[in-house]
Amino acid sequence: MGELATDKHVRYILSVEKKKDSFESVVMEHLRMNGAYWGLTALDIMGKLDTVDVNEVVSWIMSWGFGGNVGHDPHILYTLSAVQVLALFNKLDVVDVDKVTTYIVSLQNEDGSFSGDIWGEVDTRFSYIAICCVSILHRLDRINVEKAVKYIISCKNMDGGFGCTPGGESHAGQIFCCVGALAITGSLDLVDKDLLGWWLCERQVKSGGLNGRPEKLPDVCYSWWVLSSLIMIDRVHWISKEKLIKFILDCQDTEKGGISDRPDDAVDVFHTYFGVAGLSLLEYPGLKPIDPAYALPVDVVDRIFFSK
Structure with a gap:
C-alpha cells in the first residue's frame, strides 16, 4: 500500500490559491469560499495550517459579505464555509453572530425546510448547513429545530436513505446532510440505522472506492459522504476500510500533489480535501x-463547544 504524499499535497493546496488566473481558478471563481474551506481544512488535518497567513485569510473573508467570492450575492453555502474557516483559526470572535444568525433564520420556511x-x-x-452554522455560533435555539427535523425526516425514503426534497432519490451526499443535521440536533434515533447502513455499505465497489448511488462509478468524495x-x-x-484506504491513495498525484476523483484523473482541491x-x-x-x-477537526469542535 502506498503512503500519503503529505508534503506534495500541502504544496499543491498552497499553489492553487496563488494561481488566480489558471483554468481551475477561473472555473472555481464562484466557489472560492468553499475552496478556501476545503484547502485550509485539509491543511489542518495534515497538521500544516501554520503554512498560511492567518490575518490575510481572515481579512479576505471579512471583506466579501458571505457570497462565493468578493462581490457575489450572499448564500447559505458560503456562509457556512466562512464560519468553518474562521473556526479553524479560532477567529469566530470577528463574526457578527446576530447578523449571520438573523440571515439564516430568515431562510427557514414554514414547513421547516431551508432555502x-x-x-x-x-x-x-x-x-x-443552517443547522451546522447556527450550532457552531451557539445559536441553535434561534431556528425552529423541531420543524427542521420533521422536514428532514419527510425526505426519508423506503430504502432508508434521504433525498434533496420529499420523494427525491436517495443520494450519499444528501444522506450525509440529513444524518449530519440529525446528529447535531440529537435526533439520530429517527434513522433506521440498519436499513440505511445496508444502503451505504452497498456503495463500496470492487476497487474499494465508494459511489454515491447504485450503478455509478466510485469517487473519492464519497469517501467522506458515505463514510461519515x-x-x-x-x-x-460494514465496509472494508483497508480497500478504501488503498483506493484513496491510488488517486494521489505523487509527483505534483493533489488527489483526484479516480486513479489517473486530474486532481483538484475539492477531491484533495475529501x-x-x-x-x-x-x-x-x-x-x-x-x-x-461538523466536518471540522475534532480539536476545533472541542474548542468551539468545550473551551471556556
Whole structure:
C-alpha cells in the first residue's frame, strides 16, 4: 500500500490559491469560499495550517459579505464555509453572530425546510448547513429545530436513505446532510440505522472506492459522504476500510500533489480535501481526527463547544 504524499499535497493546496488566473481558478471563481474551506481544512488535518497567513485569510473573508467570492450575492453555502474557516483559526470572535444568525433564520420556511438564498431554492443540503452554522455560533435555539427535523425526516425514503426534497432519490451526499443535521440536533434515533447502513455499505465497489448511488462509478468524495454517515450511525465496520484506504491513495498525484476523483484523473482541491478527510475518518496515521458531523477537526469542535 502506498503512503500519503503529505508534503506534495500541502504544496499543491498552497499553489492553487496563488494561481488566480489558471483554468481551475477561473472555473472555481464562484466557489472560492468553499475552496478556501476545503484547502485550509485539509491543511489542518495534515497538521500544516501554520503554512498560511492567518490575518490575510481572515481579512479576505471579512471583506466579501458571505457570497462565493468578493462581490457575489450572499448564500447559505458560503456562509457556512466562512464560519468553518474562521473556526479553524479560532477567529469566530470577528463574526457578527446576530447578523449571520438573523440571515439564516430568515431562510427557514414554514414547513421547516431551508432555502439557500433569497431566490428560494429548497434542498436538504441547506437544512444541514443552517443547522451546522447556527450550532457552531451557539445559536441553535434561534431556528425552529423541531420543524427542521420533521422536514428532514419527510425526505426519508423506503430504502432508508434521504433525498434533496420529499420523494427525491436517495443520494450519499444528501444522506450525509440529513444524518449530519440529525446528529447535531440529537435526533439520530429517527434513522433506521440498519436499513440505511445496508444502503451505504452497498456503495463500496470492487476497487474499494465508494459511489454515491447504485450503478455509478466510485469517487473519492464519497469517501467522506458515505463514510461519515456510516460512522454517525455506528455501521462503519460494514465496509472494508483497508480497500478504501488503498483506493484513496491510488488517486494521489505523487509527483505534483493533489488527489483526484479516480486513479489517473486530474486532481483538484475539492477531491484533495475529501480524500484527506476520508483518510482521517479511517484513522490513517499522522492525520488529525475530523468530526463526522461538523466536518471540522475534532480539536476545533472541542474548542468551539468545550473551551471556556
